[in-house]
Amino acid sequence: MFSNFSIVRSTILPSCLGAVLAALVATPSFAADDQAATVYNPADLAWLMAASGMVMMMQVGFLLLEAGMVRSKNSINVAQKNLLDFVFGVVAFAAVGFMLAFGKTGWLPFGVDGDLFFLQQTDSWVAGFFVFQVMFCGTAATIVSGAVAERMKLVAYVFGSIVLSALIYPIFVHWAWGTALGPNSGAFLANLGFVDFAGSTVVHATGGWIALAACMVLGPRLGRFDANGRPVRIAGHNPVLSTTGALILFFGWIGFNGGSTLKASLDVAPIIMNTVLAGGMGTCVGYLLGFKQDGVVLPEKSLAGMLGALVAVTAGCHVLEPGGALLIGALGAAVAVYGNQFVEEYMKVDDAVGAIGVHAFAGVAGTLALALLAPVEHLPAGSRLGQLYVQVFGSALNFYWSFGLGYAFFYALDRLIQIRVSAPVEEIGLNIAEHGTRLGVGHVEDALSELVGGTADLSHRLTVDPGDEAEKLTRLFNSLMDTIQQEERGRSELQSLIRDQEESDRVAALANATFEAIVMHENGLIIDGNEQLGLLVGLPLDQLIG
Incomplete structure (x- = not known):
């Protein structure tokens, strides 16, 4: 995002940091620099706020996409997860996440800045920048909700969203994008020339690897694999809802990538053009691959192609030419479709909406492919192999950091509160079990x-x-x-x-059939007898009864 469009301040933050909170609060910050040193164009801030609104619409897109791809008995729960991961993420990112991501590095490998702690002192530009960034944080958090759908407790998911938004995501952001508010020694990936313009790795792969970790700790849904371990397709209840959500995501991606310029410049148009080209190509590839695999067009294959392509182009949309954008779109779609197949058939991991293939696998593919497809003169390393080395290093570090901490967190949380619902609850659905309502x-x-x-x-x-x-x-x-x-x-x-x-x-x-007379009486009153009784008495049996 920020390697080509960093905002350079004229003063550098003093690097005196304490080890305790009292010392942190007294630490000077980028936000406290003399505002007269940098004059911001109001049009830049207006574009950033408009882009922020478009990115926020992606929360709606994810909600509709995931709610439609699960069974109706769990759709309310999925919608609530998408709501709560965003609002809890906003609070966590405002409290400490933004500071860890963009504060000045001291002796710790992340930002520590008293003025950014709980956003205590921010000027108009930093406030706008926070709004844009918190939308990215919400996107990373909400990726997990679809993957763990239909079997994770809501409270466990909220805890996971807080940890992702306050710790896991911001620290990697610091390494990759930490120069956004000024020079920063702790942003070692950015300083090495790692290119991830709008977050193929920083946002999407981070969310995708944490989703993989959560799914591995949770285990598959009931009935997801047969007795022989073969995957059983569990269809969503409303593909129309899912498709609507995917199109809203496509719309939001225009602000996601276009807004990452951080200014209203001529660079916005080609960035959005590359985004649209990749998304269109990816949907076509997803459709064709799905038809080839299944003989019919399963909705999730076309949607995976679209979203995988958009994820892949996000890293290099600012340096690619149109042909490169089309190729990366096709690559991202293929990686997403085949990646999800690999996850379920070989890893035996149940990802309810295919988030791992779309966000983690396609995110890595796009991050690496830009080194091979972008013009060499646009690569910070100056050569394809040199740039590829930096991209591989950044992607590998992202996997170890995100998956490692994600797995450790969910494993520990599972030992504390058991993050998976019981089998009876899973059978009746989380709508009733956790929300007391149904759809x-x-x-x-x-x-x-x-x-x-x-x-x-x-x-x-x-x-x-x-x-x-x-x-x-x-x-x-x-x-x-x-x-x-x-x-x-x-x-x-x-x-x-x-x-x-x-x-x-x-x-x-x-x-x-007997030769003896049989009489049944009660208190001297005949109530029944046989034919021999009538012959013995000389009266018909019906006259004797009663």
């Missing part, structure tokens, strides 16, 4: 399936929630169960009468 008529469909399969309890009735969209259908189902239960009770009573009559006939036949 759609899935519960009625399940009850009907049990009824048709002959495993239903006829005394079971569904709870009727007044005002619920399934209220009428639920009442009809309960009425059907009432009718079936009444008919079953009548049938049982009729069968009981038939059995009693058959038993009576057998007893009568046995009694009539």
Whole structure:
């Protein structure tokens, strides 16, 4: 993002840092520099704020994409995860994350700056820059929500979002983009010439590797793999919703990449052009690969192609030519589609929405490929092999940092609070278990399936929630169960009468077959007898009874 468009201040922060918070608060910062030293163009700030709004729309896109790609019984939970990771991430990034990412490096490998701690002192430009950056932080956090969908507890996910936003993401940002507010010795990747303009690695791969770590700790959803370990496709309940979300993400990516210039300059147009070209090419490739693999067009393949391409071009959209953007778009799409296949078939990892292939694998592919496809004169290292070396180093460091800390965190958290829901909760869905509400008529469909399969309890009735969209259908189902239960009770009573009559006939036949008179009486009153009794007395049996 910032290697070509850094904002250079005229004064350098003194590097006196203390080890305790009191000393930190007293530390001078970039934000406290003399504002008269740098004059900012209001148009630059206006473009940055507009781009921030477009990036925030990506939260809506991720919400719709992921909610549509899971089953309806979990879609409310996924939507809540997308909401909460953003708002908790905003607070965590404002508190310490922004300082760790862009504060002046001292004796620690991250920024420490009292004026950026809880944003205590910021001028208009730094405030606008924070708004733009917190949207990037929210994007990195929300990548995890789709991958762990349908089985991670909401509270565990919120804890993960806080740690990602306050620690894991900001520190790597410091290494790669830490020169954004001025020269910074701790931004060693940026100083080496690592190129990641808008975050193929810094944002997307970070979120993707943490998602992989979380999925490995969680394990797969129930029924995701058969007895032989083969993956079983669990289709989302609303591909239309997912497609809408993906298109909103495409729109947001214009601000994601275009806004990373940090100014309203002529560079914005070619950056957005490369972004659109890559996204279009990636969708085409995803469609073709999906049709080749499945014989039909599964919606998730086209969407993976689109998003994988956009992720891949994000690193080099400012240095690529149109042909290079198209090639990286095709590469990102292929890596996303085949990467997700590798994750589920060979790693046996259950990623509910394909986030790992799209964000981690395609992010790395785009970060590396720019060294081979961008014009050499645009590469800071001055040669393709030299630039490739720097890109490989940065990508590898990102994997070890993000996956390593992510796995350690979720593993430790699982030992403390058990981050996965129980099997019964997973069966009924997290909408009901964690939010006390439901979406759609899935519960009625399940009850009907049990009824048709002959495993239903006829005394079971569904709870009727007044005002619920399934209220009428639920009442009809309960009425059907009432009718079936009444008919079953009548049938049982009729069968009981038939059995009693058959038993009576057998007893009568046995009694009539004897040569002795048999009489049954109660308190001197004859209530039954056999034919021999009538012959003995000389009266018909019906006159003797009673």
